[in-house]
Ligand SMILES: Nc1nc2c(ncn2[C@@H]2O[C@H](COP(=O)(O)OP(=O)(O)OP(=O)(O)O)[C@@H](O)[C@H]2O)c(=O)[nH]1
């Protein structure tokens with residue numbers, strides 16, 4: 001297996017003899033599933049690199065350096081720097097640590113179903129998260145065969161998404177699937193963002209031309225769906241593109257959303273520069289352009305309130321994330337210093 005096909009780009013850091021690149025395709029409790037030039041295998045972490053806090057723990061999609069073992073577990077010695085990633089606050093640490101849920105993807109397929117699930121406000125939220133990951137979002141509206149309203153909802157989604165591709169598909173009839181081809185290129189990785197039951201597994205299977213992922217047999221009237229995906233996974237499609245679908249991707253609550261905020265709300269933020277006072281808080285100040293826009297209908301009250309809501313959440317979790325990131329950096333440099341000290345003292349023996 002050629003690692004280029006898995007989207008591998010060397011990060012330029014020197015590697016030691018015997019170390020080869022691999023990609024993490026699934027994460028289990030204390031074990032990783034990997035693919036490398038020798039094929040697929042299981043791997044565990046090199047303790048002196050990872051449990052000192054020096055290397056970030058791998059997640060699905062990560063490129064890592066390994067020592068390959070043909071029989072038994074290979075050893076992961078280093079995590080390569082990530083091009084893109086999704087993180088959330090780790091629930092098992094009661095919100096004290098950041099947990100990576102997917103890495104090194106090129107596109108985020110934001111998925112909502114056209115029959116029950118469609119919700120423009122949630123689309124905005126997903127878009128913000130997607131931009132923040134560093135990858136390019138694409139809105140995929142599923143189950144077009146069950147909707148009478150596809151054209152109207154497409155227009156509604158486009159109005160929210162400003163410049164992002166919006167595609168309606170049906171995994172069942174094949175409708176619209178050809179519009180996804182532009183993204184399904186060899187070596188490209190796609191991550192799915194959407195609630196349970198929107199048809200993620202069905203889309204993967206339709207793209208694969210066979211059952212790669214189990215589809216739950218829930219009847220369509222039961223719009224809630226059920227949580228059926230049990231392991232984090234990275235799948236290689238016959239077309240050469242890869243799909244990441246992890247349970248962690250479904251947890252959105254605590255993600256910070258500051259950095260991506262400007263990108264999806266340009267239509268709102270354009271007014272800010274036109275207020276009379278440069279420090280206008282857009283509440284009741286004279287000459288407030290936002291207030292004027294709300295009054296003359298240029299800006300809808302729903303759009304404004306979802307901006308405010310997201311902004312408020314962002315402020316809370318952004319300060320928390322800054323704190324967490326800082327802590328991680330400190331831990332890492334502390335670990336490096338300790339290691340250096342050990343090395344130095346060793347050389348005097
Ligand atoms: N009519 C129709 N039904 C679909 C389509 N895509 C998926 N479904 C149905 O929707 C239900 C959920 O589909 P899944 O593919 O399992 O959805 P999922 O997003 O993978 O769900 P989780 O694994 O729970 O996250 C199943 O009953 C599918 O048969 C479609 O394009 N048209």
Ligand SMILES: [Zn+2]
Pocket residue numbers: 272275276280281282283285287288289290291
């Ligand atoms: Zn104002």
